[in-house]
Amino acid sequence: MTLRRIPISALIGLILTGVSIFVAVFAPFLAPYSPAETVGDVWEPASDQFWLGTDNLGRDLLSRMIYGARITIFIAAAATALSFCVGAVAGFAAAVAGGLTDQAMSRSVDLLMSIPSLIFALVVLSVLPSTVLILILVMAVLDFTRVYRLARAVAVDVNVMDYVEAARLRGERLKWIVFREILPNALSTLVAELGLRFIFMVLFLSSLSFLGLGVQPPESDWGGMVKENKDGIIFGIPAALIPAAAISVLAISVNLVADWILRRTSDLKGGRS
Amino acid sequence: MIRMAAQRIALGCMLLVAASVLIFAGTQILPGDVAQSILGRSATPESLASLREELGLNKPAVQRYLDWLLAFLSGDLGTALSNGKDIGESVAGRLGNTLFLAGWAAAFSVPLAIFLGLLSVRYQDRTPDRMISGLSLASISLPEFFIGYLLIYFLAVKLQWFPSVATLNADMPLGEKLRTIALPVMVLTMVVLAHMMRMTRAAILNVMQSAYIETAELKGLTPFNVIRKHAFPNAIAPIVNVVMINLAYLVVGVVVVEVIFVYPGMGQYMVDHVSKRDVPVVQACGTIFAAVYIGLNLVADLVSIISNPRLRHPK
Numbered sequence: 263m264t265l266r267r268i269p270i271s272a273l274i275g276l277i278l279t280g281v282s283i284f285v286a287v288f289a290p291f292l293a294p295y296s297p298a299e300t301v302g303d304v305w306e307p308a309s310d311q312f313w314l315g316t317d318n319l320g321r322d323l324l325s326r327m328i329y330g331a332r333i334t335i336f337i338a339a340a341a342t343a344l345s346f347c348v349g350a351v352a353g354f355a356a357a358v359a360g361g362l363t364d365q366a367m368s369r370s371v372d373l374l375m376s377i378p379s380l381i382f383a384l385v386v387l388s389v390l391p392s393t394v395l396i397l398i399l400v401m402a403v404l405d406f407t408r409v410y411r412l413a414r415a416v417a418v419d420v421n422v423m424d425y426v427e428a429a430r431l432r433g434e435r436l437k438w439i440v441f442r443e444i445l446p447n448a449l450s451t452l453v454a455e456l457g458l459r460f461i462f463m464v465l466f467l468s469s470l471s472f473l474g475l476g477v478q479p480p481e482s483d484w485g486g487m488v489k490e491n492k493d494g495i496i497f498g499i500p501a502a503l504i505p506a507a508a509i510s511v512l513a514i515s516v517n518l519v520a521d522w523i524l525r526r527t528s529d530l531k532g533g534r535s
Numbered sequence: 536m537i538r539m540a541a542q543r544i545a546l547g548c549m550l551l552v553a554a555s556v557l558i559f560a561g562t563q564i565l566p567g568d569v570a571q572s573i574l575g576r577s578a579t580p581e582s583l584a585s586l587r588e589e590l591g592l593n594k595p596a597v598q599r600y601l602d603w604l605l606a607f608l609s610g611d612l613g614t615a616l617s618n619g620k621d622i623g624e625s626v627a628g629r630l631g632n633t634l635f636l637a638g639w640a641a642a643f644s645v646p647l648a649i650f651l652g653l654l655s656v657r658y659q660d661r662t663p664d665r666m667i668s669g670l671s672l673a674s675i676s677l678p679e680f681f682i683g684y685l686l687i688y689f690l691a692v693k694l695q696w697f698p699s700v701a702t703l704n705a706d707m708p709l710g711e712k713l714r715t716i717a718l719p720v721m722v723l724t725m726v727v728l729a730h731m732m733r734m735t736r737a738a739i740l741n742v743m744q745s746a747y748i749e750t751a752e753l754k755g756l757t758p759f760n761v762i763r764k765h766a767f768p769n770a771i772a773p774i775v776n777v778v779m780i781n782l783a784y785l786v787v788g789v790v791v792v793e794v795i796f797v798y799p800g801m802g803q804y805m806v807d808h809v810s811k812r813d814v815p816v817v818q819a820c821g822t823i824f825a826a827v828y829i830g831l832n833l834v835a836d837l838v839s840i841i842s843n844p845r846l847r848h849p850k
Contacts, residue, residue: 373553376832378787381805381824385561388809388817431702465678469791473806488680492795495684496699498692509809515675521672 268522275518282512286331293325298480305491314504320491323501326487327508328421334483334509337398338463344402345459349409350452354440356410357417368414371407379404380469387475397476401466405459412455416448423447457520461513468509484509547833554825556596559600561821562814583721603818612819617811618833622819625804632703633793633800636716637642637785640723644785645778648728653734656743671729679788683722683795701796719796726788727781738773742766772839779835783828790824 268276285292294313295301299321306316307484356364374382381401390396420426426443434442468485470476477483482490484505491502594602606613612622655664674682690700697717707715742748743766751761790802797803805820 289562373550373557374757376550376829377554377557377825378783378828379823380787380790381821382561384790384805384809385558385817385821388812388814389562397792461676465676468678469680472678472791475806476809485678485680487682487840492680492684493562495687496692498688500688502684503681505677506684510677510681514673517672517676 271518272383275515275522278511278515279519282331282335282515285328286335289328289332293322293328295324295325297321297329297482302444305494305501315501317501318494319321320420323504326482327484327505330482330484330487330505331508332487333477333481333502334464334467334512337394337401337467337477337483338460341398341401341405341463342460344398345406345463346409346452346456348402349406350413350445350448352406352441353413353415354417354444355412357414357421357435358436358444364414366412369446371410374404375407379466383470384473384475387470390523392405392470392475392478397467397470401463405462405466409452409455409459413448413452416451417444420444420447452522454520457516457523459518461516464513464516485513505509536840543833543836543840544830545704547565547829551826551829554829555604555822556600558818558821558825559603562818563596572805601772607819607822615808615813615816616814617808617813623815625816626801626819626823628797629801632798633786633789633802635703635712635788636719636793636800637723637782637799639713639716639805640727641782643720644724644728644731644781647724648731648781649774649777650736651728652739654730655732655736655811656739659740666733671733674725674729677720677725679726679791680795683718683727683792686718686721687795699796701798703799704713716798719792719798722792722795723785723788726792727785730784731777735778738777739766741773742770745769768842773840775838775842776835779831779838783831783835785829786831787824 300319301322302312302316302320304318304320306312306314306320308315311334312322312324314327317323317326352367356367382404386400387396390400421444426439429439465485467476468488471483471485473487474489477486479486479490487505488502491499491505494501497502603613610623612626614620615622615625626838651667655667658664687699688694698715699718701715703712703715748761748765751765752758756764789800790806792798793800793802794806801820801823805817805824808816810822
């Protein structure tokens with residue numbers, strides 16, 4: 263695993279993803295202004311003082327972008343982590359338990375997947391307040407179905423292996439089989455999926471915020487910033503394009519990394535890339 | 536084959552009913568109740584009571600669900616809380632607009648995706664194929680609103696080729712309508728194109744690599760006959776499946792695109808009423824979207840059952 267073996271596309275992805283996370287973590291040290299403070303005129307163009315110009319209320323766009331990275335990445339990462347833990351454990355458990363439990367869980371997941379995620383999120387958010395916690399929960403619940411399906415599919419393959427049979431015969435419990443036998447053998451496939459789920463979460467959160475149903479003002483993620491500045495587009499002010507481009511760059515760079523990991527893990531299994 | 540198709544239709548109907556239960560339940564998960572959340576914390580007990588009466592919240596949830604479902608099936612979608620208008624009337628025109636937009640997007644994206652998919656199989660692992668798969672990686676990662684505002688910024692504002700806002704009137708001539716929806720159609724096309732193309736490519740490659748294609752070539756059939764008699768019947772099911780899944784995606788993806796272009800369709804109607812916490816409208820729209828989505832997926836499965844030669848000519 264030397265640096266030279268990483269393909270150039272994955273390297274670009276890694277660097278950009280790293281920069282985004284760095285910016286998100288150290289936001290208060292990097293941002294030149296407070297994200298809530300009105301420091302200039304409305305929609306000032308980029309200048310030495312405001313590197314990306316100002317937004318619809320005269321706040322520094324760069325500072326808001328830096329803080330927005332924090333909110334976007336935090337919510338997406340938390341939702342991904344939650345959906346992954348729940349989805350993977352449920353998927354493994356269904357595969358190991360088999361029979362009626364498996365049927366019941368799989369059919370419920372099918373049902374949940376039969377309604378488009380965005381539509382169901384809209385229905386639920388029409389009665390629930392859009393707090394950060396609720397957003398994370400809603401996104402995780404709607405997305406865990408995909409992780410569940412993958413985890414179950416992988417676990418069904420692993421479950422018929424001799425070593426799992428051996429563990430079963432020596433009387434191990436479900437918990438042991440799921441965490442000590444299945445999990446280590448399914449991990450590489452799941453890690454590759456992690457990146458794709460994260461991208462999906464970033465795009466999902468951005469869409470919700472763009473529709474005005476995600477992160478609520480005065481806090482603002484990148485999707486919300488697109489919404490705030492979208493009226494400027496018609497007057498030829500590109501402020502809304504900057505957060506939208508940031509979402510795209512983050513999504514593409516994570517995608518490049520995930521693609522590379524996927525290819526590496528599938529190479530290990532006899533090169534079926 | 537008919538038995539399988541009937542089973543699949545029955546399953547689809549069950550799924551539809553279950554989905555409507557889920558959507559109904561989705562609006563009931565609040566710790567308080569809907570009336571409380573609509574009126575907020577400062578509501579007086581009288582106004583709460585009258586709203587509960589109006590919404591039928593005094594009845595048990597199961598009965599409310601059945602009443603709602605029966606009314607829904609008989610075409611009565613109820614009245615909107617925010618403006619007291621009949622939901623059915625508002626939805627009818629907007630659903631037409633949404634289908635108009637999604638239909639044109641499909642008319643452009645489906646042939647284009649199949650053509651590009653074929654192209655990337657023809658030039659597999661060469662420059663055109665690499666370019667196409669690179670583009671598709673990019674377009675999967677781009678949010679709809681980035682593509683949308685990029686197009687508005689350059690094509691509508693800078694170059695002024697198209698209107699930036701897609702306001703549609705019923706009495707516009709068709710040409711005018713098409714010019715109005717040109718930009719939303721472009722965005723939707725780009726959103727579904729990549730996925731559809733990638734899956735078409737995979738489906739064709741999968742068929743072309745199977746043993747019977749090699750046999751057909753080895754027994755001396757002309758390339759055209761190989762495709763007509765052996766490749767095409769086997770590739771049609773996966774391709775139709777891909778197309779249907781993407782059409783289903785299109786109907787949903789339309790929500791964000793309608794908001795970007797202020798297009799008078801179902802998606803915008805639903806989003807507007809979510810922020811107004813107008814539950815009956817959201818339920819009605821959610822159910823219609825889910826029904827279209829489930830319906831298209833059902834058609835995809837039916838086509839693959841019907842077009843599968845192994846099922847059509849059972850041994």
